[in-house]
Amino acid sequence: MRHEDVIPPLLKALNENQLALAxxxxxxxxxxxxxxxxxxxxxxxxxxxxxxxxxxxxxLSIALMMEPD
Structure with a gap:
């Protein structure tokens, strides 16, 4: 798996963690x-x-990153 492929799901998981902490x-x-x-x-x-x-x-940023090229 390429590093670029990991970034959007990683950011999504971090965002979910942030929402849970909030x-x-x-x-x-x-x-x-x-x-x-x-x-x-x-x-x-x-x-x-x-x-x-x-x-x-x-x-919005995560959604844009997860869009197919």
């Missing part, structure tokens, strides 16, 4: 927020916004 972090942030740590939750949601902001570009 979901887990969001659950933890909710748990922390329910216990009154408002500043911490604000910081966590700020970081999650960055992930959300970049997600559309990541999805």
């Amino acid at each position: 979901a887990a972090i969001e659950e933890l942030a909710k748990w922390v927020g329910d216990r009154g740590s408002v500043d911490t939750v604000k910081n966590v949601y700020g970081a999650l916004e960055t992930l959300t902001h970049n997600q559309a570009f990541i999805d």
